[in-house]
Amino acid sequence: MAGAAGGRPSVWGIYSSMEYGPAPEGAGPAQAWLETHGRSFGHFMDGKWLKPEGRETASSTNPATGELLATTLQGAPEDVEAAVQAAAKAFEAWSRLPCHARARHLHNVARTIQKHQRLLALLESLDTGKPIGEARDRDLPLVVRHFYHHAGWAQLMGTEMGGWKSLGVVAAVVTWNSPLLPLAWKICPALAMGNTVVLLPPPRARLSALLLAELGAQAGLPPGVLNVLTGEGALAGGLAAHPGVDAVAVAGSVEVGRSLRRATAGRGPRLSLQLGGDALAIVFDSADLDGAAVGLSNAVSCQRGPAPGAGALLLVQEAVAGALLQRLRARLGKLRVGDPLDKAMDGGALADEAQRDAIETYVEEARAEGAEIFQAWAALPARGPFYPPTMITGVATTSRCVREEILGPVLVVLSFRTAKEAVALGNNRPSGLAASVWTENLPLAMEVAQSLQVGTVWINGQNLFDAAAGVGGTKESGNGRDGGKEGLYEYVRPSWQSRPRPGPAELDYKTFAASSGAAPPPVPGRSGVARPELEENMPRVDRTYKLYYGGAQKRPEGMASLPVLDPAGNVLAYVADGSAKDIRNAVEAAHKAAPGWGKRASHARAQVLYYVAENLELRREEVASRLGALTGAPPKEAQREVDLALERLFHWAAFCDKSGGAVQETPLHGTTLQLRQPLGVVGVACPDERPLLSFLSLLAPAVARGNAVVMVPSPRYPLPALDLCQIFDTSDVPGGVVNIVTGNRDHLSRTLAQHQDVQAMWYFGSPQGSQFVEWASAGNLKRTWVSHGAPRQWEDPAQGAGEEFLYQATQCKNIWIPMGEIFAN
Numbered sequence: 001m002a003g004a005a006g007g008r009p010s011v012w013g014i015y016s017s018m019e020y021g022p023a024p025e026g027a028g029p030a031q032a033w034l035e036t037h038g039r040s041f042g043h044f045m046d047g048k049w050l051k052p053e054g055r056e057t058a059s060s061t062n063p064a065t066g067e068l069l070a071t072t073l074q075g076a077p078e079d080v081e082a083a084v085q086a087a088a089k090a091f092e093a094w095s096r097l098p099c100h101a102r103a104r105h106l107h108n109v110a111r112t113i114q115k116h117q118r119l120l121a122l123l124e125s126l127d128t129g130k131p132i133g134e135a136r137d138r139d140l141p142l143v144v145r146h147f148y149h150h151a152g153w154a155q156l157m158g159t160e161m162g163g164w165k166s167l168g169v170v171a172a173v174v175t176w177n178s179p180l181l182p183l184a185w186k187i188c189p190a191l192a193m194g195n196t197v198v199l200l201p202p203p204r205a206r207l208s209a210l211l212l213a214e215l216g217a218q219a220g221l222p223p224g225v226l227n228v229l230t231g232e233g234a235l236a237g238g239l240a241a242h243p244g245v246d247a248v249a250v251a252g253s254v255e256v257g258r259s260l261r262r263a264t265a266g267r268g269p270r271l272s273l274q275l276g277g278d279a280l281a282i283v284f285d286s287a288d289l290d291g292a293a294v295g296l297s298n299a300v301s302c303q304r305g306p307a308p309g310a311g312a313l314l315l316v317q318e319a320v321a322g323a324l325l326q327r328l329r330a331r332l333g334k335l336r337v338g339d340p341l342d343k344a345m346d347g348g349a350l351a352d353e354a355q356r357d358a359i360e361t362y363v364e365e366a367r368a369e370g371a372e373i374f375q376a377w378a379a380l381p382a383r384g385p386f387y388p389p390t391m392i393t394g395v396a397t398t399s400r401c402v403r404e405e406i407l408g409p410v411l412v413v414l415s416f417r418t419a420k421e422a423v424a425l426g427n428n429r430p431s432g433l434a435a436s437v438w439t440e441n442l443p444l445a446m447e448v449a450q451s452l453q454v455g456t457v458w459i460n461g462q463n464l465f466d467a468a469a470g471v472g473g474t475k476e477s478g479n480g481r482d483g484g485k486e487g488l489y490e491y492v493r494p495s496w497q498s499r500p501r502p503g504p505a506e507l508d509y510k511t512f513a514a515s516s517g518a519a520p521p522p523v524p525g526r527s528g529v530a531r532p533e534l535e536e537n538m539p540r541v542d543r544t545y546k547l548y549y550g551g552a553q554k555r556p557e558g559m560a561s562l563p564v565l566d567p568a569g570n571v572l573a574y575v576a577d578g579s580a581k582d583i584r585n586a587v588e589a590a591h592k593a594a595p596g597w598g599k600r601a602s603h604a605r606a607q608v609l610y611y612v613a614e615n616l617e618l619r620r621e622e623v624a625s626r627l628g629a630l631t632g633a634p635p636k637e638a639q640r641e642v643d644l645a646l647e648r649l650f651h652w653a654a655f656c657d658k659s660g661g662a663v664q665e666t667p668l669h670g671t672t673l674q675l676r677q678p679l680g681v682v683g684v685a686c687p688d689e690r691p692l693l694s695f696l697s698l699l700a701p702a703v704a705r706g707n708a709v710v711m712v713p714s715p716r717y718p719l720p721a722l723d724l725c726q727i728f729d730t731s732d733v734p735g736g737v738v739n740i741v742t743g744n745r746d747h748l749s750r751t752l753a754q755h756q757d758v759q760a761m762w763y764f765g766s767p768q769g770s771q772f773v774e775w776a777s778a779g780n781l782k783r784t785w786v787s788h789g790a791p792r793q794w795e796d797p798a799q800g801a802g803e804e805f806l807y808q809a810t811q812c813k814n815i816w817i818p819m820g821e822i823f824a825n
Contacts, residue, residue: 009021024341025342025343029119033123033211039068039071040057041072041230043073044213044226045224045228046086046224055076057073058071059071060204063204063349066384069207074230080229080239080242083239084239085244087196087197088169090222090225091169091194091195094194094196095166097194099158100155102154102155102191103192106150106192107151109216112219113147113212117140120135120180121135121140123208123211124140124178125340126207126341128348129348129350129351130340131302131342131345132341139181153192154192157193163494163802164193164494165194165493167195168246169198170186170197171198171239171240171242171269172197173248173250174199175236175250175251175253180212182251182274183201183209185251185483187212187226189482189487189491190249191225192491195491196226196227197225198227198245199228199229200235200239203231237260241267247490248272250274250480252274254275254276254476261273262775265504266502266503266504266505266770267502267503273479273480273781276405277429277477278312278313280313282436283296284317284419288438288440290327291438292324293331295461295462296411296462297331297332297335299463301335301337301389302346312411312412313402313429314411314413315415316415317422318415329374332374332411334376335347337376337387337409338386347409350385350387353385355408359406359408359410360387363401365399366400369396374390374392375391376390387410390409390410391412392410397428405431423451426453426454427452427453430475430780431476432452432476432477435457435458436460436462437460445459445817446817450675455470455471455481456815459815459816461818466672468665469666470487470812476781484664494799494803495798504771505767505771507768507772513744513749514750516744543573547576547578547582548725548728549739550592551735551736552735556579557581560576561575562574562742564717564719572629572719578712579743580751582743583710584751584755586710587739591680591757593736594708594737597707597708607732608732610653612728616646616724616727620642620643624638624639645697648800648801652704655806656705661675664814668816668818669818669819669823670816670818671817672816674812674814675815677706678706679760680707680708682707683752683762684702684761685712685762686698686711686712687765689792689794691716691717692721694764695713695724697794697800699738701801702809703737704809708738709737710752710758711738712741712745715745722740746766746768749761753777753784758780760783761773761777761783763785764787769786770788
């Protein structure tokens with residue numbers, strides 16, 4: 001630093017150089033807390049510390065210096081059992097507390113955290129390498145805000161969440177190396193909705209989770225409500241698969257999400273996934289380039305691992321690419337990386353040398369491909385796992401640094417010409433976590449924001465978070481939401497529903513339902529084979545039931561049929577025996593129809609559903625008669641099912657224009673919009689009970705909210721679904737919005753569950769089929785909704801048309817729109 005005589009800087013020297021001086025934060029409070037525990041920690045269970053004998057230990061070190069902070073236990077299966085038992089025992093009392101009592105508890109935790117905010121920020125910085133300014137000024141206020149916000153939801157659960165109840169024990173698995181904020185994302189809504197929690201923090205950053213649990217106990221949380229179990233990542237599978245766990249909430253990598261999806265398949269717990277994926281930034285030629293450069297460089301500086309907002313892929317319009325890159329080089333070159341406890345630092349340390357080596361591998365591969373690399377080496381400390389802010393330009397879209405997430409301060413830049421090209425490039429990625437859109441053209445910004453397949457969009461901003469607006473992704477970034485009312489649904493189940501406990505079957509996933517397994521159909525000459533009826537010595541024309549996709553009836557690719565029997569065992573008709581090829585054809589047709597149908601005005605979608613109901617009403621007697629002949633139901637019962645199906649169509653037609661989203665009440669000076677958007681293509685395997693009512697009860701909400709569907713009707717009673725094809729054709733249903741493939745339910749569901757372009761799979765069949773669907777969905781981490789073999793009373797509005805159908809048919813996106821042209825705040 002410029003100085004004067006005696007080594008002390010002069011005022012003139014300071015103003016002339018404008019250099020940063022050191023601004024270290026004392027680590028005394030954190031070191032003192034560690035000393036009070038002898039720098040040795042066990043698990044925190046049932047409101048107290050627990051150190052079982054014979055456990056291995058792991059060292060928690062400061063990644064910036066290598067200093068040993070403390071040792072923690074490596075948990076064993078016995079510890080998982082103890083933690084789950086403590087949480088299950090506490091759940092009985094915690095879930096029965098009055099809503100106001102739970103609200104008071106969460107309020108007190110928020111107050112207690114505020115009293116120890118500096119201690120938590122210091123410990124998080126020491127344990128993770130995160131800059132103290134980021135931990136103190138962003139993370140801790142958000143943690144406190146989450147506890148306050150969810151104290152409010154605890155108070156209002158009885159009125160605002162009517163028809164829902166607590167799940168039970170929630171296993172919260174966090175593997176991100178900056179865990180404090182993700183911990184609050186999982187803990188707060190779970191506790192507010194009356195659940196208890198077993199928390200598994202990341203292997204390399206456990207200390208802030210242990211302190212948070214201790215503060216919770218100090219604030220008066222009952223023993224067993226919040227438990228912290230420490231251990232390696234392998235412990236997560238055992239915790240998630242424990243039969244006493246009712247829900248698993250994950251914040252981690254895509255690999256962790258896939259592993260836990262397979263571990264929990266067929267066991268019955270709810271699974272909420274908040275996974276990785278690099279954030280996207282799109283800068284148009286109408287943007288404020290200086291503001292964009294500031295926002296993007298700040299995002300790069302705080303990127304040390306998977307988290308929403310850690311911007312890594314920049315798309316910039318060609319006309320301004322040179323100007324923006326010049327500004328970014330200037331900004332990135334001045335970022336300071338170093339001691340995380342120095343308040344003047346922009347970036348801190350990585351987790352370890354292995355992470356640094358992995359980043360370097362990506363960068364050197366790009367360099368070898370001819371990319372231009374800009375790095376701010378001057379600001380880098382000589383020792384420690386630090387990496388300079390880096391920008392990669394001149395790469396192809398096929399480059400590995402574009403296709404894969406880089407867990408470090410690296411910005412990869414691509415250019416585009418038109419907005420349509422930018423949206424296509426942005427959506428051509430397996431992940432979909434968050435994005436920022438930079439433009440002064442608000443209509444353009446809103447259209448791009450609605451078109452991007454991500455969970456959060458910031459307009460002219462970056463890294464905006466609040467407890468009132470859910471955070472979460474799409475595609476391989478997971479399907480859960482943390483924050484806002486939308487995040488509460490991850491931790492509740494319908495009041496009428498019991499926790500399914502099917503127990504996983506020993507399935508051979510390679511061979512399960514790999515073929516239709518259909519017995520040879522009856523052949524002419526055998527008894528029970530249907531023959532054309534005679535009317536005045538004239539045979540009736542044979543009716544051929546085909547598949548229905550793309551708005552047309554199609555013969556099956558396998559050229560095979562299946563018999564449909566009446567209650568007496570006689571053949572009523574033959575239907576197509578669909579195959580994997582037929583499913584792929586139907587999915588292709590659905591994908592062509594989904595974008596247009598999703599963008600159609602909600603009133604127009606409602607009119608189509610009303611038209612379907614109108615045409616079904618015209619054939620009420622015919623449909624009821626055929627339904628009775630097929631199922632053996634008395635005429636009045638069959639007519640009642642048709643009438644209930646008509647009512648369901650009206651119900652979801654009414655919802656078309658009444659559940660599009662809300663305005664979130666965040667602290668932003670501006671507007672935060674929550675949009676309920678369609679998922680895309682939804683595969684639906686229908687149950688045997690109430691074949692017409694269940695078919696339309698599943699189809700209508702998905703279609704009403706803008707999805708295209710591939711329906712697998714009841715294999716035992718497929719005719720009511722096929723009878724609807726003519727009704728769809730005469731009711732202005734666009735081709736490809738509704739597709740019907742008949743055949744073996746499990747065989748067809750296998751292809752749907754494994755299909756990479758199906759966004760969600762609903763399965764209402766056997767426990768074994770449910771297990772396979774959940775296991776196979778790990779491929780592209782599609783959303784699943786399965787019955788585990790449990791029947792529903794489809795005629796009951798709560799079970800056949802409840803709010804859960806709306807939740808399953810949509811995904812929430814939050815769009816942050818700042819203001820400030822007239823008033824600064």
